[in-house]
Amino acid sequence: MISNLKIAIIGCGNLGTSIASGLLMREDFDPKNLTLTKRNTASLAEFEAKGVHVHSDNLSAAQYADLVLLGVKPYNVTNILREIKPVLDPKKQLLISLATGITLKEMYGVLDAQTVTFRAMPNIAADIQESITCVCHEQANPIQLEQVKELFDSIGFTISIDENLMEAATVLGACGIAYVLRFMRAMIQGGIQIGFDSVTASKIVNQTVKGAAELMIQKNVHPEAAIDKVTTPKGCTIVGLNEMEHQGFSSAMVRGVIASYDKIAK
Ligand SMILES: NC(=O)C1=CN([C@@H]2O[C@H](COP(=O)(O)OP(=O)(O)OC[C@H]3O[C@@H](n4cnc5c(N)ncnc54)[C@H](O)[C@@H]3O)[C@@H](O)[C@H]2O)C=CC1
Numbered sequence: 001m002i003s004n005l006k007i008a009i010i011g012c013g014n015l016g017t018s019i020a021s022g023l024l025m026r027e028d029f030d031p032k033n034l035t036l037t038k039r040n041t042a043s044l045a046e047f048e049a050k051g052v053h054v055h056s057d058n059l060s061a062a063q064y065a066d067l068v069l070l071g072v073k074p075y076n077v078t079n080i081l082r083e084i085k086p087v088l089d090p091k092k093q094l095l096i097s098l099a100t101g102i103t104l105k106e107m108y109g110v111l112d113a114q115t116v117t118f119r120a121m122p123n124i125a126a127d128i129q130e131s132i133t134c135v136c137h138e139q140a141n142p143i144q145l146e147q148v149k150e151l152f153d154s155i156g157f158t159i160s161i162d163e164n165l166m167e168a169a170t171v172l173g174a175c176g177i178a179y180v181l182r183f184m185r186a187m188i189q190g191g192i193q194i195g196f197d198s199v200t201a202s203k204i205v206n207q208t209v210k211g212a213a214e215l216m217i218q219k220n221v222h223p224e225a226a227i228d229k230v231t232t233p234k235g236c237t238i239v240g241l242n243e244m245e246h247q248g249f250s251s252a253m254v255r256g257v258i259a260s261y262d263k264i265a266k
């Protein structure tokens, strides 16, 4: 049970705090089982007030944890691994890197070969337990994989993938949340131009996007099948959609996805 495990998030910034908040939403999760580290811990005061251990000592955080999440930027991963390696015991900790583009092979360049290491790619909706998290590993046993899945299932939904898809997962799942938010912002701007104040436009757009996503999740249909139900022949929806496509909507989205991917993939 994840509620019995000690979890450390080393380098607790934007993503780390989202994961921490999501975990703390679990009723069975004891804040004392969570440790967050950061060089300057001032911004983590709200977590400390809830009973979470907050400090800057990566070594002790890693030493006493069962699950060690690395939330630092990719260029800091190697240094952190060197720092915590002396306390990593292959029979105790599972190491989980959240870093974009840092391969297991690169990590094993620093770590002992027996260390059980995962890569995981959640997104900031972990904050409200709505992340999609893709995970991969090389040598975890089924129990260890289950523990990691349980961790990320408690802040959303987890799928296990091959490592060669981790960069694609980063783009679709982690960057993806920003793409959707930019789309929402544009829709709100359109809504304001046709008469709504920004608060009302945001409410309508938020619920519309949530409804569209839930429809896809619950009905398990292709988006175009649902779009067909909206596009009345000669109606206003198809006119709007076609104008968006004339302006390059789908093309811009696909090219954006590929640009993000090219930035990570080596
Ligand atoms: N932000 C996002 O939506 C996502 C980020 N990622 C990955 O997660 C990682 C973190 O991203 P963010 O949270 O956005 O970055 P961030 O910069 O907000 O967080 C990194 C944190 O690490 C801390 N840090 C740096 N050096 C440290 C050290 N020596 N000891 C302890 N703490 C240290 C920084 O103070 C900072 O708070 C990156 O590798 C990124 O690629 C992955 C998926 C989504």
Ligand SMILES: O=C(O)[C@@H]1CCC=N1
Residues within 6 Å of the ligand: 100, 170, 174, 175
């Ligand atoms: O933009 C980035 O590099 C990170 C990785 C995925 C989301 N944010």
